[in-house]
Amino acid sequence: MTLPADGPCPCGRADARQRPLAFARCCGPYLADVAGHPAPDAEALMRSRYCAFVREDAPYLLATWQWAKRPPQLAFEPGIKWLGLEVREHRVVDDSHAEVEFVARSRVAGRAQRLHERSRFVREDGRWYYVDGDLA
Template identity: 65%
Template sequence: MTIPCPCGRTSTHSATTAKPQPLYFSACCGPFLEENIPAPDAEALMRSRYSAFVFRRADYLLATWHASTRPATLDFAPGAKWLGLDVRSHRVLDADHAEVEFVARCRDAGRATRLHERSRFVRESARWLYVDGDQF
């Protein structure tokens, strides 16, 4: 898709651009959601999961959720609209464990909400998986 990626990732600043430009979905989270390519790190997986919430892709969210904490099904609030993502930090704990702190903004039934979470991720069989998180 030639739309800006919902996760908000931007290109790096270069001499040809005055400021970083949003990456297109097809060059950012698209390959993870559409082509089943594993995310290279926990931050990329978290960003792709945010995009999956925007596009209501329960299949992707469930497939990238660790079996020990994955729900049987996933429902979306019918009127929820995701408004933006701010990644606060990405901390690598070791080769197979990482944490990502983020704030995701949403509007549901006319009410603005924020989800501020420090999420835990584990890598198994060369794939990063969401385990759980602590909300602030």
């Protein structure tokens, strides 16, 4: 799925006036250039990974997954419609570790679903990577 650059970013980030940020000003640059424009922190990476799930962008998801935990490939659930993301907490553990708690809502075959996870992230060579998470 492609996302319009001037449309609201699926991650739900808002500006200081609580207006949704455009995809091109939010997660779009990270997805467009993973090598040259890495996410600056674990929360931004988590939000961009949510957008990658919305877009079914497996290369981005795999490139931002810590190598030791990265699966060899990804499969997306057919017919899933992502409905929104709520970031509940971004906790910096130390200079190279962080956690992000979030709830992602979706619908599959007319049934609502919630994914509530506390994700772990690591920074290696100046870049943040998703490691794994615990479902809540």
